[in-house]
Amino acid sequence: MDTNETSLNEKDFKIADYYKPALPEGKYTITGTQNVTSPVTEKFSITKNFYVSANSETILPDDIFSVYPLPEQQGDFSGTLPFMVLNNEVYPWTRHWTDDIEGLPVPWLALIVISEDEQAVETDVKYSELVNLKQAGVFFPYNKNPASPCKDDDNIHILTIPKKTYTEVMPSKEDLPWLTHAKFVNLSAAEDSIAEQNGWFSTIIANRFIPSAKNKALKSSVHLVAVDGYLNAVINASYDFVRFVSLHHWNIYSEKTEEKSFVSLVEGLNQNSAQVKEKSLKPHYLRSGEKTYSFYHSPLLPLDSPRYDNINGEEKYTADGRLVYDMENGIFDVSYSAAFNLGRLITLSKRSEAEKIAAWRKDESVKNHLEKLDGAMGLSLYDLKELCKKITENELV
Numbered sequence: 001m002d003t004n005e006t007s008l009n010e011k012d013f014k015i016a017d018y019y020k021p022a023l024p025e026g027k028y029t030i031t032g033t034q035n036v037t038s039p040v041t042e043k044f045s046i047t048k049n050f051y052v053s054a055n056s057e058t059i060l061p062d063d064i065f066s067v068y069p070l071p072e073q074q075g076d077f078s079g080t081l082p083f084m085v086l087n088n089e090v091y092p093w094t095r096h097w098t099d100d101i102e103g104l105p106v107p108w109l110a111l112i113v114i115s116e117d118e119q120a121v122e123t124d125v126k127y128s129e130l131v132n133l134k135q136a137g138v139f140f141p142y143n144k145n146p147a148s149p150c151k152d153d154d155n156i157h158i159l160t161i162p163k164k165t166y167t168e169v170m171p172s173k174e175d176l177p178w179l180t181h182a183k184f185v186n187l188s189a190a191e192d193s194i195a196e197q198n199g200w201f202s203t204i205i206a207n208r209f210i211p212s213a214k215n216k217a218l219k220s221s222v223h224l225v226a227v228d229g230y231l232n233a234v235i236n237a238s239y240d241f242v243r244f245v246s247l248h249h250w251n252i253y254s255e256k257t258e259e260k261s262f263v264s265l266v267e268g269l270n271q272n273s274a275q276v277k278e279k280s281l282k283p284h285y286l287r288s289g290e291k292t293y294s295f296y297h298s299p300l301l302p303l304d305s306p307r308y309d310n311i312n313g314e315e316k317y318t319a320d321g322r323l324v325y326d327m328e329n330g331i332f333d334v335s336y337s338a339a340f341n342l343g344r345l346i347t348l349s350k351r352s353e354a355e356k357i358a359a360w361r362k363d364e365s366v367k368n369h370l371e372k373l374d375g376a377m378g379l380s381l382y383d384l385k386e387l388c389k390k391i392t393e394n395e396l397v
Helices: 127-133 163-169 262-270 273-278 335-348 351-377 381-392
Strands: 002-009 013-020 026-036 042-052 064-068 073-075 083-086 109-115 121-126 155-162 180-185 200-205 218-226 241-256 281-285 291-295 324-326 331-333
Touching: 109 163, 109 200, 121 127, 127 155, 155 163, 155 218, 163 241, 324 335, 335 351
Parallel strands: 073 241, 291 331
Antiparallel strands: 002 013, 013 180, 026 042, 064 083, 083 200, 109 218, 121 155, 155 241, 180 200, 218 241, 281 291, 324 331
């Protein structure tokens, strides 16, 4: 298999522009021969044809590792590009349907995002009925694949959209190589069912942010579609609609909430920090058991207050060591301390990182213990090992 890799950390993560299969889609012929020399000389030969083909009508649920956002999820996704991660690292490049662009193969798949306001029509049909969906006024360049694994009664999802919508949502041929990539992830710290995989995945990203409406949960559907026959074709004026076979689809509900958006949060940083601080006086229970009140504000807001190291004996590498003492009011500001603790919890939530930290702490503990033994006994570690060896071998006089 051919890849174009950019290695960030070869042990944990790799990313590649593409991952070509060893055998692209197509018909192949294989011939096997056998020469027999005893008891008589004779030659046997057999020829077989076989197909390598990607399923261009459906995709198995087991082939999908994850999608984002999750199906039927509701929230503010106005700045989100949906994407899909596949267990099969070569799937987007199994078909060589057009020439490469600057050395990069063009995937035959794309993710398109359609909102409920764009007059899309979705329906399910049987696989045997696909050839009957070519109608006047509807562009549907579907050709039945002779090697398709689908059965006649398999359900196929169909998406039909206005031609205007098609021109707005369909990525260009030049964009497709940038919307798809392969990646390797070290799965050694994952769950057993995932750790058994080889770590290679392919990712397909949509080229359109999820549409959102203010004060309304706008439904959008994300569809995985084949681009062969669409991007390299001219859709003339006689067609009013474009029809796709949707290999996989899911729905998302996005509501644009201005007060919670990233833009509004950043603009909020312009507020006077003292005002924000006054509004954020929080109950604070100290480790020693006392009850008090402390200031809390966003850690992104500058705080004009002197920092004091080693407050109450705490070092900087602890949460309490990040407390700020407000001399004017005689109380603590816990903002940086809370941010420090949150960052530590996020890091420890990643199993692989937590294991590395635990191993490092164990090594440091053993090292410190040996150094204390060395100082208490007046012997180096080497001399201590030699002494123990002589005692074991009864050579100590």
